[in-house]
Structure formats: C-alpha cells, structure tokens
Amino acid sequence: MTPQPRQPRPGTPASAPADGGERTTTLGDLERRATAGRQEHAYGADALIACDRLVRIFSGDGVEVQALQGLDLLVHKGELTALVGASGSGKSTLLNILAGLDTPSAGSASVAGHDLPAMDARTRLHYRRKVVGFIWQRTARNLLPYLTAAQNVALPMTLSAGGGRPGAGGPRRGRARAGRALELLDLLGVADHAGQRPAQLSGGQQQRVAIAVALANDPSVVLADEPTGELDTATATEVFAALRRANSELGTTILVVTHDSAVSAQVNRTVSIRDGRTSTETLRTVAPDEEGGAAGAGREYTTIDRSGRLQLPPEFTTPLAIRDRVLLELRPDHIQVRPGERTRPEETQAPAAGTEPGAGSEGGGSGAGGKDTADRQEEEPG
Numbered sequence: 001m002t003p004q005p006r007q008p009r010p011g012t013p014a015s016a017p018a019d020g021g022e023r024t025t026t027l028g029d030l031e032r033r034a035t036a037g038r039q040e041h042a043y044g045a046d047a048l049i050a051c052d053r054l055v056r057i058f059s060g061d062g063v064e065v066q067a068l069q070g071l072d073l074l075v076h077k078g079e080l081t082a083l084v085g086a087s088g089s090g091k092s093t094l095l096n097i098l099a100g101l102d103t104p105s106a107g108s109a110s111v112a113g114h115d116l117p118a119m120d121a122r123t124r125l126h127y128r129r130k131v132v133g134f135i136w137q138r139t140a141r142n143l144l145p146y147l148t149a150a151q152n153v154a155l156p157m158t159l160s161a162g163g164g165r166p167g168a169g170g171p172r173r174g175r176a177r178a179g180r181a182l183e184l185l186d187l188l189g190v191a192d193h194a195g196q197r198p199a200q201l202s203g204g205q206q207q208r209v210a211i212a213v214a215l216a217n218d219p220s221v222v223l224a225d226e227p228t229g230e231l232d233t234a235t236a237t238e239v240f241a242a243l244r245r246a247n248s249e250l251g252t253t254i255l256v257v258t259h260d261s262a263v264s265a266q267v268n269r270t271v272s273i274r275d276g277r278t279s280t281e282t283l284r285t286v287a288p289d290e291e292g293g294a295a296g297a298g299r300e301y302t303t304i305d306r307s308g309r310l311q312l313p314p315e316f317t318t319p320l321a322i323r324d325r326v327l328l329e330l331r332p333d334h335i336q337v338r339p340g341e342r343t344r345p346e347e348t349q350a351p352a353a354g355t356e357p358g359a360g361s362e363g364g365g366s367g368a369g370g371k372d373t374a375d376r377q378e379e380e381p382g
C-alpha cells in the first residue's frame, strides 16, 4: 500500500518559516477566512429578520394546510414594514413564528441573530420577553384589565428583571421602570392616561398603551398583527402614527400586518404575501409626514425567491392568456417575458430519427437569451 502524505492539522503552519521570520498562512487561517467569507455572503447575513424558504404545514383530521410554502423575507434594522395579503395567505402564521409562539415545519428563520427553530423552551422565553414585542388586534388581549396603563407598561420590565419574583432586582429597578413607562406613554401621546385602567380608555388609547408595553424592554423587533383592525379610520391613523413615532424616534424595527390599504400606504415598504410566499413589494421613496399624509408614490416590485422564481400577477397573465409557459429573452438592461405558443399535439411527440431534439420547435422558451425560430427569421435582414 502506498503511504499517503500526512495532511497538516488545522492551525499548524502550511509551510514553516525557514528563517524564523514572519509567520506564514496556516490551514487554520484559511479555514477561518473561508468561514468568514461564507457568513458574509450567507443569505440575510446583514438582515435583522431573515426567513429562508420557510414552510409551515398544519395537519389534523387527515387534512393538511400549507400555510407557508417556502417564504423568503428579509427585513433590515430600523425598517417599518407592512405585511399585506388576502385572508388565509399566511400573514399571522408568519408573525407567530417570528414571535416565537410557533415553530416552522421546514426552512429557517432568524431574528436579531436568534435561530428560531433551534431555540429550546428557556431561550424561547427569554426571546419572547426581551427580543420581540407583540401587539395583538384585540385591544383586550394586550393589557391586563386590573392594572393601570403605567403598571401595564412596567410589567414586562419587572418580569424580565426577576421572573416576577417580588423584590427582584434587575437592569431597571422600581423607580426607573416607572420612569421608563411614563417616557414611553409620553412618546405615544397617552401620558395623561397613565393612572387609568384599560376600561377607562378608548380603543385607540388602549392600542397606544399596548405599543408602549411592546416597547418596554427595548426589543429588537416589534410585531403587530392588525393593530388597527378594530378601530375606525381616524383612530387607526392615530395609532399608526404612534407606531411610526416609535420607529423613527427609538429606531425599533417594526413589522405590521394590516388589511388596511390606507395604513400600508403610510410606510416606505409594503410586502405582499400570496399563497404562503412573498409575491410583491411596494417601496416608497418619500416617507409620510407625522399625520400620515404626503407619502411619495409607491412603486411595486415583484419579488424573486432564492431559486430565481417569481410570481407573475394575474392582472398581467390573464389579458395575455399566459398559462403554462413563457418565453424569456435577455436584453441588455432587462428580461422580456412573452407568452409561449400553445403546444400543438405533434410538438409533444418524439422527434423523428435523425432530427436534432428541439430543432425547428419552440424549444420550451426557457433559456435566457433563447429566441424562437420565427423571431430569428423576423429579425434577420433579407
């Protein structure tokens, strides 16, 4: 048997310095550089929220519902993003996963460096208390009825400081917690109601106190599921303005699910979910003012998933009768999508002996830069 050359172990010099001079590159150095390079280019490495091919399947009574079907989403630090979509498209499912209340069936999700599917019960509890704040649609679900507004805001700080043990110390002591609660209520325009219980507050005031509760522990992210769903338009605008203030003044990243197009028009980025996947997103260049007015015109973009797939909206495909396939053509600065011709039965038969596969046919039209024969003849001079 031929002896194999022994590989140096990671961390040992690939070539030792002959003159005892400068240290040469080791295999360990190369490995570290390769790992750093991989992390740098990993999907969503610079994002605060990164969902990669997220799948959530609910099963029961022999029926399976695929609520999320390989959803990709990146949200960067400091963004205020609205999540819209038809009923049943998967918005709440996504938010529950990001809140640490549910786990995905497949795919990965990370928030502020926390790998959500990998969290154990203890980490999950810490995550829910410190890393994310949550606002529910039902005002009554956000606040404890027997505590005042200020006590409701101080409660998450007490719980995270000492697990609710009486007299427990922590990052913020009693007086500091009360001070912070008042600061937050002031920021959200409800400081005058600090001593009142939820039943004494209007729906809009309750939701603003709920935002303060969600912000109490300086979370990296605030998630809100239809926070204005139970409110009239004027009150919804006020509550949304409070969310925007939290985003702009505290820099908190906020992801808000809404059905209300007036609300979604007040953010710079609106991501639309269709059939459990992100389908389009609208970006606005001019931010709305304090009252929610004068937002810049939005431009809608179709999202491309990690495998290069995009969903063509029915408003585009229906008028052109686009169904099974399209022709993609690579142009210097864009890709052209044209309806593929209908398949004729003879085209689906095997090619006759001696003919090259695909010769003279449409060729499926899938190659970038590929052109069908008719086109080429059309464009050739003479």
Ligand SMILES: Nc1ncnc2c1ncn2[C@@H]1O[C@H](COP(=O)(O)OP(=O)(O)OP(=O)(O)O)[C@@H](O)[C@H]1O
Pocket (backbone or CB within 6 Å): 058, 059, 065, 066, 067, 085, 086, 087, 088, 089, 090, 091, 092, 093, 094
């Ligand atoms: N616990 C569950 N068990 C079974 N199916 C569920 C469960 N939760 C959600 N689903 C299903 O998953 C799909 C997505 O639901 P989800 O609530 O995420 O949608 P949504 O976009 O938030 O809808 P809505 O806007 O009406 O709240 C729906 O078909 C729903 O019926």
